Amino acid sequence: MNNINSNQKTVLVTGASSGLGALTAQLLAERGYRVAGAARRSHLVAELPGVLPVQLDLSDESSIDAAVSAVEAELGPVEVLINNAGYGEFGSVEETPLDRARRQFDVNVFGLAALTRRVIGPMRDAGRGRIVNVSSLAGEFSSPLGGWYHASKFALEALSDSMRAELRPFGIDVAVVQPGPVRTAWHGEAMRSLEASSGGGPYADMAAAVAGYHRASADAPITSDAGTVARVIARAATEDRPRTRYRVGRGSSTAVALSRLPDRMFDAMTRRQFGIP
Numbered sequence: 053m054n055n056i057n058s059n060q061k062t063v064l065v066t067g068a069s070s071g072l073g074a075l076t077a078q079l080l081a082e083r084g085y086r087v088a089g090a091a092r093r094s095h096l097v098a099e100l101p102g103v104l105p106v107q108l109d110l111s112d113e114s115s116i117d118a119a120v121s122a123v124e125a126e127l128g129p130v131e132v133l134i135n136n137a138g139y140g141e142f143g144s145v146e147e148t149p150l151d152r153a154r155r156q157f158d159v160n161v162f163g164l165a166a167l168t169r170r171v172i173g174p175m176r177d178a179g180r181g182r183i184v185n186v187s188s189l190a191g192e193f194s195s196p197l198g199g200w201y202h203a204s205k206f207a208l209e210a211l212s213d214s215m216r217a218e219l220r221p222f223g224i225d226v227a228v229v230q231p232g233p234v235r236t237a238w239h240g241e242a243m244r245s246l247e248a249s250s251g252g253g254p255y256a257d258m259a260a261a262v263a264g265y266h267r268a269s270a271d272a273p274i275t276s277d278a279g280t281v282a283r284v285i286a287r288a289a290t291e292d293r294p295r296t297r298y299r300v301g302r303g304s305s306t307a308v309a310l311s312r313l314p315d316r317m318f319d320a321m322t323r324r325q326f327g328i329p
Contacts, residue, residue: 063088086128089106107122120167144197227298232304281301
């Protein structure tokens, strides 16, 4: 790990093999932070200059402990944790296999919580620390055929609020980053899961409409460049007085405000947005 400023904090970024995680890890390494990038495909993290690759499977607690131990041995205690890893399980609530729904929570919620619990103790002993949870606007409101993904992000938002109050007395800040649509491979993978679950059954027409909307919006003005979001994540991780939430993307605050309308009014707006009856 040459060319890393030893005076900077140790940062652990999950989901660092691609997309937002890789960009965030590289950005912080370039700024002189001691950065570890964790992922199942850690060989891809090894391609990032100045980033320590760490093998991590969030569904395996022994892997979580081994990953943090490796970071501690190489770079010192984790002072900033960026929980970026996650994926989207899409499909109707009726048709999505429950084992896949459980895996959605195992990765997006329980795995994230297990990793966070592993680093809180050392942070508390040091009297300082930062936890950045990369959530989504999907944690503020729900939409058709995304129930399990939205539920996992709703859960992450609630956990973040509770941890923020619990950890404040120990000098540990908790911040949430809420991107809207982002130009990464994430949406393509999510839509493939949607079509696998609901592309051929009673929700087929709805699935086609929802998938078509998401694919058509890949280059829409509301869709953020991944580098823009990575810079916001880095800001949440490093600025002295972090905000509790960072919404990213054109119209993101407006979307949240609209979600506070009466339920049936918001439902009707959502149906029109996706082009479903």
